Amino acid sequence: MDGAIRVFAAVTTDLSERARQIHQSMPVAAAALGRTLTVAAMMGAQLKNETDTVTIQFAGDGPLGKIVAVTDSSSKVRGYVENPFADLPLNRKGKIDVGGGVGKGRLSIVRDLGMKEPYVGQVPIVTGEIAEDITYYYAKSEQIPTAVGLGVLVDTDYSIKASGGFLIQLMPFATDETAAKLEEQVRKLPSVTEMITSGMTAEDMLFKVCDGFSMMMDNNAVTPAYECKCSKERMERALISIGKTELEKIISENGEAELTCQFCDRKYKFDIDQLENMLKQAK
Helix, strand or coil: CCCCEEEEEEECHHHHHHHHHHHCCCHHHHHHHHHHHHHHHHHHCCCCCCCCEEEEEEEECCCCCEEEEEEECCCEEEEEECCCCCCCCCCCCCCCCHHHHHCCEEEEEEEECCCCCCEEEEEECCCCCCHHHHHHHHHHHCCCCEEEEEEEEECCCCCEEEEEEEEEEECCCCCHHHHHHHHHHHHHCCCHHHHHHCCCCHHHHHHHHCCCCCCCCCCCCCCCEECCCCCHHHHHHHHHHCCHHHHHHHHHHCCCEEEECCCCCCEEEECHHHHHHHHHHCC
16 A cells, blocks of 8 residues: 555466467476466566467477567467477476476567567576576566465366466565565465465455455456467568568469468468469569
């Protein structure tokens, strides 16, 4: 109520399961992508304009390869893991080894807010566990003290049983006392997947995270969902953008082209007449 902290929470079980089905991901990839899509959905809720987007990219040297998630202001997300079939044994804690799957590298976050140039922040990947790396990003790149909790529970049939998270940020005028109290509260929290499997909603999680604080909830909740923005027109523009030389090569060698969307696995075919028409438009 004093404006010292703000909190976002999300239950993303359905969208994480949708992503897993599309990419036919193994558990490590499903957990890594589910966590990344979840934090993207919460970051999307902070955007002001319909055309604003945030892109999160983990470029690690682990077996999963690149992990990408994109969100808009309505928390409609899409994403992919470069190697969705990569799998690893459980880590020393008996949990899915997302950190080992991601490895070391760089985390980039691109905010396209309709300005001339998008804002790009980059930090090293610290643990690969997604939540800790996003926390580190906020501290180093945006100087906002942040606590992030993420969880994806994969069932024995590889489907997503629970997925969600929370994101807490201290505002500039928060006192040291508030920070200490919040830190203690976060330390005592059950895991995100425990909260969700016990039946808690995102609203329940909000108040659980901030137990002991006087909170006011903005009535601007959105329903996060997995939604791809691809279309034949977008794919056509992508082909035109590669230029005349490359298009001529495709026409002479193949006589047709097939593009697959990385986000939803949908395939788009273009015959020789369509390619020659694109060639006229290409530079």
